[in-house]
Amino acid sequence: MTDKGLVVRIRSDWRGVIAEACSMSSVPPTFLGALIANESGGKAAAKRFEPVVYKRLCAVRDGRRARYGSIHMESLKEASEDLLNLYASSLGLTQIMGYHVLNHLPHKPEELFDPYFNLKMACWLLAEFAERFGLDVTKEFEQMFRCWNTGQPDGKTFDPDYVFKGLKRMS
Secondary structure (H helix, E strand, O other), X not given: OOHHHHHHHHHHHHHHHHHHHHXXXXXXXXXXXXXXXXXXXXXXXXXXXXXXXXXXXXXXXXXXXXXXXXXXXXXXXXXXXXHHHHHOEEEOOOOEEHHHHHHHOOOOHHHHHOHHHHHHHHHHXXXXXXXXXXXXXXXXXXXXXXXXXXXXXXXOOOOXXXXXXXXXXXX
């Protein structure tokens, strides 16, 4: 499928859900659509296990590491291996790391497979990036794509074309 075909399919499949999620946010629907294209290609059931994240979460749970981002041992002490696997996986349309739900309890990582919840949470996370780094989610798209992929507005993406693809897909 061509890049244009992907964008058209995402618009067709997810337009209503994107519009609903963006209605409570300043995030433009075109940005969210491009993010979906970059992250999952429009597949709501997309899941990618991240072994490095899993090891770090296990180290926190087992007391060998004080924390991982905002995640502390208290959050993980009751976590089964299956739950840790979900916390250490990128999930759903925008590939949100499962551990992000720990900051939005009582939600569970498997809820990230629900397109509406995934996009609503994506808008929350984008707003958190914007606040933390003083970004405008309606204009500073390059920095927002970098934040999404690396956690930093000037971060180096694994795919050197990630930001370029996102910006192109917005148009």
